Amino acid sequence: MPTTQTALAPTAEPRRRFVLCASAALLAPAWPAFAQFRVEISGVGATQVPIVTTRFRDEDRTGVSLSGIVRADLERSGLFRNIDTSATLDETATPAMSDWRAQAADALVGGSVTRLADGRVDVRFKLWDVVKGREIGGQSNVVEATDLRLAAHRIADYVHEKLTGEKGVFSTRIAYVTKGGGRFTLRVSDADGEGGQVALNSPEPIISPAWSPDGRELAYVSFESQKAVVYTQEVTSGKRRAIANFRGSNSAPAWSPDGQTLCATLSREGGSQLYLMSRNGDNLRRLTTSQAIDTEPAFSPDGRSIYFVSDRGGGPQVYRIPAGGGTPERITFVGSYNISPAISPDGRTLAYITRLGNAFRLYTLDLSNGGTPQALTETNDDESPSFAPNGRLIIYASRSQGRDVLMTTTLDGKIKARLVSTTADVREPVWGPYGR
Amino acid sequence: MKAIRVAQHGLWVLAASALLAGCSSVSLDDKDKVPVESRTGSTVTPGGTGAGANTNPNSQTQVASVDLTRRSTEAAQAANLRIVYFDFDSFVVKDEFRPVIDANAKVLTVDRKRKLAIEGHTDERGGREYNLALGQKRAEAVAKSLALLGASDSQLEAVSFGKERPAVQGSDEAAWAKNRRAELVNR
Numbered sequence: 001m002p003t004t005q006t007a008l009a010p011t012a013e014p015r016r017r018f019v020l021c022a023s024a025a026l027l028a029p030a031w032p033a034f035a036q037f038r039v040e041i042s043g044v045g046a047t048q049v050p051i052v053t054t055r056f057r058d059e060d061r062t063g064v065s066l067s068g069i070v071r072a073d074l075e076r077s078g079l080f081r082n083i084d085t086s087a088t089l090d091e092t093a094t095p096a097m098s099d100w101r102a103q104a105a106d107a108l109v110g111g112s113v114t115r116l117a118d119g120r121v122d123v124r125f126k127l128w129d130v131v132k133g134r135e136i137g138g139q140s141n142v143v144e145a146t147d148l149r150l151a152a153h154r155i156a157d158y159v160h161e162k163l164t165g166e167k168g169v170f171s172t173r174i175a176y177v178t179k180g181g182g183r184f185t186l187r188v189s190d191a192d193g194e195g196g197q198v199a200l201n202s203p204e205p206i207i208s209p210a211w212s213p214d215g216r217e218l219a220y221v222s223f224e225s226q227k228a229v230v231y232t233q234e235v236t237s238g239k240r241r242a243i244a245n246f247r248g249s250n251s252a253p254a255w256s257p258d259g260q261t262l263c264a265t266l267s268r269e270g271g272s273q274l275y276l277m278s279r280n281g282d283n284l285r286r287l288t289t290s291q292a293i294d295t296e297p298a299f300s301p302d303g304r305s306i307y308f309v310s311d312r313g314g315g316p317q318v319y320r321i322p323a324g325g326g327t328p329e330r331i332t333f334v335g336s337y338n339i340s341p342a343i344s345p346d347g348r349t350l351a352y353i354t355r356l357g358n359a360f361r362l363y364t365l366d367l368s369n370g371g372t373p374q375a376l377t378e379t380n381d382d383e384s385p386s387f388a389p390n391g392r393l394i395i396y397a398s399r400s401q402g403r404d405v406l407m408t409t410t411l412d413g414k415i416k417a418r419l420v421s422t423t424a425d426v427r428e429p430v431w432g433p434y435g436r
Numbered sequence: 437m438k439a440i441r442v443a444q445h446g447l448w449v450l451a452a453s454a455l456l457a458g459c460s461s462v463s464l465d466d467k468d469k470v471p472v473e474s475r476t477g478s479t480v481t482p483g484g485t486g487a488g489a490n491t492n493p494n495s496q497t498q499v500a501s502v503d504l505t506r507r508s509t510e511a512a513q514a515a516n517l518r519i520v521y522f523d524f525d526s527f528v529v530k531d532e533f534r535p536v537i538d539a540n541a542k543v544l545t546v547d548r549k550r551k552l553a554i555e556g557h558t559d560e561r562g563g564r565e566y567n568l569a570l571g572q573k574r575a576e577a578v579a580k581s582l583a584l585l586g587a588s589d590s591q592l593e594a595v596s597f598g599k600e601r602p603a604v605q606g607s608d609e610a611a612w613a614k615n616r617r618a619e620l621v622n623r
Contacts, residue, residue, distance in 0.1 A: 205597070207600065208565060223597065228597075247593060249569075265568075267576075267594070270576060293566065309566060311566075316563075
């Protein structure tokens with residue numbers, strides 16, 4: 001069944017200006033059974049849309065709290081403030097707008113879940129503008145019973161886009177590495193950390209995962225043969241191949257935006273230098289030629305340059321080189337140790353890790369005006385930043401109470417969400433592209 | 437002499453069966469206990485004999501042979517001659533580790549079929565990929581030292597584990613010092 005939209009034409013709603021006086025650290029309700037992560041949100045955003053998401057009719061029968069997932073997604077984006085309710089509303093209701101206005105809500109979401117004869121599920125929802133007292137729009141989404149979480153994320157994306165004008169990233173996926181019990185896994189989960197599945201299970205370390213731009217493959221470094229080797233692996237089939245297994249160490253794979261080229265760090269000619277190769281490992285050519293360490297490549301979104309880390313100036317700093325080769329240009333000048341560059345999808349912001357004394361902290365730098373670097377956190381063991389495809393959030397790894405944890409933050413550092421693993425240490429998150 | 441030969445063979449069998457049983461994370465200690473198959477099968481004991489020597493204890497022309505080269509070959513396999521430690525942020529092979537280089541270079545020049553992997557490591561501080569590259573520098577420094585003493589390039593592969601395989605857990609200088617190392621491993 002195709003996704004259908006209701007007859008009412010949607011209009012783009014301007015963001016409501018809203019100043020909050022209190023900050024709260026909220027714990028999302030614990031889902032039964034399958035929660036691998038808890039979402040803990042802290043911080044205050046300057047402008048947030050107050051929104052009510054009621055319970056969906058019959059969602060209790062599925063064991064998946066779709067309305068709860070929508071609420072958590074919207075909260076984590078930093079652009080919404082949830083108003084609690086125990087009410088249930090479906091998409092055919094005519095809500096009493098004055099009641100919702102009295103609760104200071106600007107927007108309202110309701111919906112229903114219906115099991116079809118063939119076992120699939122019809123998830124329907126409606127979004128209302130409470131202030132104007134009318135529908136904005138809604139959809140019907142028929143999914144397999146195993147994809148209910150994805151259906152909820154799609155609702156949150158719809159709400160995000162209608163009310164902010166920007167695409168939401170709730171239907172995207174992340175990949176990350178876990179370490180525990182002497183084993184390492186590479187996992188893929190929803191962007192909220194739930195529904196994690198194991199893509200690779202190994203007794204030896206796995207590092208540096210990287211999504212292909214079409215979201216179909218992951219590149220990563222595996223030590224299964226007692227050295228660093230770059231693999232690419234199809235996510236759905238598990239089919240994998242060693243892309244770079246030259247003499248010495250092979251690591252830090254990065255995909256070009258068109259998915260046809262990989263850049264990686266190889267030590268085949270001594271030292272650690274950047275090389276380009278086609279997506280199947282052919283056509284190897286050397287990109288950097290220094291006596292230093294050159295590593296951690298990251299393509300710019302237009303594919304024309306590659307950012308990377310080099311210690312040719314003494315300590316590791318971020319540089320940029322034309323993708324076709326040429327003279328590298330230094331990008332970071334503040335601090336003696338800057339690594340792990342990540343570029344925002346619009347190409348304008350660099351996120352990276354700076355060492356300050358004994359602490360490693362997440363910073364951003366505006367690439368267009370080269371201004372002052374901005375600290376995003378106050379924690380001491382940050383690593384591996386990665387942008388969401390809408391450029392509004394960064395996922396990174398950090399350390400809290402002796403455990404490795406995954407965090408998301410808004411670009412101003414104001415709203416942070418903690419995806420906490422309850423079983424193993426988690427590290428090296430990478431945010432996947434749009435496309436589900 | 438015969439008893440030692442049998443014991444060595446027994447250890448080989450144990451090690452081999454451990455590998456076959458899917459024991460894929462061989463710990464550092466196990467590697468150090470894997471003996472090297474000796475060529476002559478003899479060892480130094482008082483009144484002992486080398487291969488082909490006159491073994492008649494009543495002979496008046498018997499000469500006991502003390503083989504110092506073999507002892508250094510076996511000694512090189514001992515744990516403390518398999519690891520080079522490094523100062524913070526450094527990949528210089530310090531003088532105190534000359535014996536490690538000497539012993540292993542000797543083994544390699546004597547037997548050109550012998551291969552070694554040199555595995556470089558760092559302590560836990562810093563980024564994973566940058567530390568992988570630092571570990572690579574340590575491994576390559578050791579490889580270069582071995583090559584200068586006669587080992588050929590084809591016998592050596594320098595690789596790195598960065599900070600991914602610490603020898604010692606802990607976040608103090610004592611632990612960090614034990615993790616900044618290059619290990620020489622039979623391949």
